[in-house]
Amino acid sequence: MADTTVNKKKRKLPTTGDRTIPPKGAKMIPIYIMGREYIVPETLTIMKAVEFAGYKYIRGCGCRGGICGACATFYRYTGDYRLRAGLACQTVAEEGMMIMQVPFFPSNRPDYDLDNLEADTHEGLRKLYPEVFKCVGCGTCTRTCPMDIDVMDYIALMKRGDLKGAAHKSFDCVLCGLCASRCPAQISQFTAAMFVRRVYGKHILPKAEHLQARVNDINSGKYETMLKGLTKMTPDDVKKLYVEREREPDMAEAGKWLPEDTSHL
Ligand code: SF4
Ligand code: SF4
Ligand code: FES
Numbered sequence: 001m002a003d004t005t006v007n008k009k010k011r012k013l014p015t016t017g018d019r020t021i022p023p024k025g026a027k028m029i030p031i032y033i034m035g036r037e038y039i040v041p042e043t044l045t046i047m048k049a050v051e052f053a054g055y056k057y058i059r060g061c062g063c064r065g066g067i068c069g070a071c072a073t074f075y076r077y078t079g080d081y082r083l084r085a086g087l088a089c090q091t092v093a094e095e096g097m098m099i100m101q102v103p104f105f106p107s108n109r110p111d112y113d114l115d116n117l118e119a120d121t122h123e124g125l126r127k128l129y130p131e132v133f134k135c136v137g138c139g140t141c142t143r144t145c146p147m148d149i150d151v152m153d154y155i156a157l158m159k160r161g162d163l164k165g166a167a168h169k170s171f172d173c174v175l176c177g178l179c180a181s182r183c184p185a186q187i188s189q190f191t192a193a194m195f196v197r198r199v200y201g202k203h204i205l206p207k208a209e210h211l212q213a214r215v216n217d218i219n220s221g222k223y224e225t226m227l228k229g230l231t232k233m234t235p236d237d238v239k240k241l242y243v244e245r246e247r248e249p250d251m252a253e254a255g256k257w258l259p260e261d262t263s264h265l
Contacts, residue, residue, distance in 0.1 A: 045091060045093065
């Protein structure tokens with residue numbers, strides 16, 4: 001690991017990850033990574049500040065765009081008792097931050113077969129995730145969630161048997177696991193919510209007939225000739241085809257627009 005502690009005047013930028021180029025004259029600030037002090041330029045995300053400090057990610061980093069939930073992080077400011085949580089790729093590092101990433105948190109992940117669930121899926125939830133029904137309504141999960149999801153509310157919906165409501169309410173979950181790490185009732189909210197969304201998609205949501213029609217087209221080999229033609233083209237010709245493709249106008253009425261060439265539909 002490169003030495004970028006406070007005592008080193010000259011600092012070499014690391015070449016790992018998406019290389020960080022701090023703005024000219026950026027103010028340098030102290031932060032604490034796993035209890036050790038580093039001086040980093042302000043304006044970096046926690047993830048980039050950690051890399052600036054010389055760490056190379058092999059876990060705890062994925063999309064870098066706030067989608068995958070791999071970079072769950074707890075932090076405190078010196079002089080402030082409150083424990084805060086965020087995604088390292090989305091949270092800007094600030095002076096005095098004490099940072100600890102949590103790339104994995106153990107959760108309840110029971111085996112289940114979605115095709116063979118018992119008819120009463122609420123009862124299925126009760127069997128697979130009995131802890132959900134021990135929620136004490138403290139709200140810590142909601143306060144911890146970096147996606148601003150009302151976690152306590154989707155747990156309450158699950159308890160009431162409103163699986164559709166819980167599926168919708170938890171839809172933005174990135175599976176970071178921070179909520180579960182703070183729950184006094186030891187609930188794995190995010191895996192229970194994943195189960196509910198799967199049940200909802202498989203057994204409750206009406207089937208998308210147009211999607212099934214397209215799957216049937218694909219299975220019948222309708223697009224084989226077109227795909228073979230594409231694989232024979234040069235990369236430049238594929239790019240040209242992509243750039244010049246006919247696009248749906250931004251304000252087209254939903255379900256109304258069709259391209260001029262409908263031979264591939
Ligand atoms: S619900 Fe839990 S696992 Fe999902 S994003 Fe929020 S804190 Fe992370
Ligand atoms: S942290 Fe746990 S006990 Fe508290 S509201 Fe959330 S699910 Fe319920
Ligand atoms: S790296 Fe994917 S959410 Fe941060």
